[in-house]
Amino acid sequence: MSLLKILIFPDPRLRTVAEPVGVVDESIKKLSEDMLETMYEGSGIGLAATQVNIHKRVFVIDISPDKTEPRVFIDPEIVEILNPEKKSYSEGCLSIPGFYEEVKRPSKVKVSFTDLNGQRQMDEIEDLMAVVVQHEIDHLNGKLMVDFISSVKREMIRKKLLKTKV
Ligand code: GNR
Ligand code: NI
Numbered sequence: 001m002s003l004l005k006i007l008i009f010p011d012p013r014l015r016t017v018a019e020p021v022g023v024v025d026e027s028i029k030k031l032s033e034d035m036l037e038t039m040y041e042g043s044g045i046g047l048a049a050t051q052v053n054i055h056k057r058v059f060v061i062d063i064s065p066d067k068t069e070p071r072v073f074i075d076p077e078i079v080e081i082l083n084p085e086k087k088s089y090s091e092g093c094l095s096i097p098g099f100y101e102e103v104k105r106p107s108k109v110k111v112s113f114t115d116l117n118g119q120r121q122m123d124e125i126e127d128l129m130a131v132v133v134q135h136e137i138d139h140l141n142g143k144l145m146v147d148f149i150s151s152v153k154r155e156m157i158r159k160k161l162l163k164t165k166v
Contacts, residue, residue, distance in 0.1 A: 004038045004052035009096045010158045015142040018048075018055045021074050024118040028058065032072040032116065035060045040067060044094045046132040048139030051095050059136035063128050074114040076137055082124060083108035089131045091145045099157050103148045105134045 007014050021028055031054060039047035039060055048059040062070045086104040093099075108126040111133055115121050125133055135145065146154045 001037045002034050003041055004034050004054075006038065006042065006047075006051050006094050007053055009093075009144060009146065009161055011095075013053055014050060014095055014139070014144060016050060016055045017142050018050055018057045018140040021056050021058060021114065024074060024114060024116060028056070028074065029116060031056070032058060032060055036062070036070050036072075039094075042094045045128075046136050047094060048136045050139045050142070057140050059140065061129070061132050061136065063132060072116050073111070073133070073136070074116075076111055076113040076133070076140075078109050078134070078137065079112050079122070080110040081106045081108075082110055083126070087131075089128075091131065091135060093135070093145050095139075096144065096146060096157065096161070098160075099146075101145055101149050101153075103131075103135075103145050105131060109134065 031049065035047050035049065035052060038052060045063045046059060046061045049056050057075050059073050060070060084106050087107040088102045088104045090100045091103045107130060108124065109130055110122065110124050112120060112122045146157055
């Protein structure tokens with residue numbers, strides 16, 4: 001396994017729209033392992049391929065408290081909004097380190113995706129899992145949580161992150 005480098009906002013590569021994977025091969029399996037390692041290393045609960053500059057529709061998630069439930073989603077689609085009532089959650093992002101912003105999203109959605117065995121799956125998700133899945137699908141579409149806040153706040157975050165560049 002290898003650690004991957006995470007792109008930091010306002011890196012323009014975070015705006016790339018990722019390409020569908022289609023057939024799940026060894027390179028996708030290796031990518032998802034490396035992404036899980038990178039996510040755990042950064043103490044994140046999700047990571048999209050876009051964030052590591054791989055523009056394929058893959059993301060990983062582990063919202064379990066003891067970090068023992070890795071999940072991989074390939075070519076994910078939200079097929080139905082099961083509860084359109086939006087819930088606000090204070091979101092963080094490994095590409096926007098140190099900032100947390102309230103984002104409102106539908107609280108329950110139905111998601112279809114391909115698993116690591118190449119099988120198409122369908123799942124109903126809610127609560128924190130629904131927040132993170134929607135956050136990751138946004139990444140694959142080049143969208144970031146700062147797009148939900150005021151342009152004044154976004155500009156402030158952009159300037160701070162440009163200054164603290166490592
Ligand atoms: O680690 C993360 N925590 C988080 C908290 C609330 C809503 C979404 C997230 S995802 C984030 C990791 C990340 O940047 N994924 O893209
Ligand atoms: Ni993120």
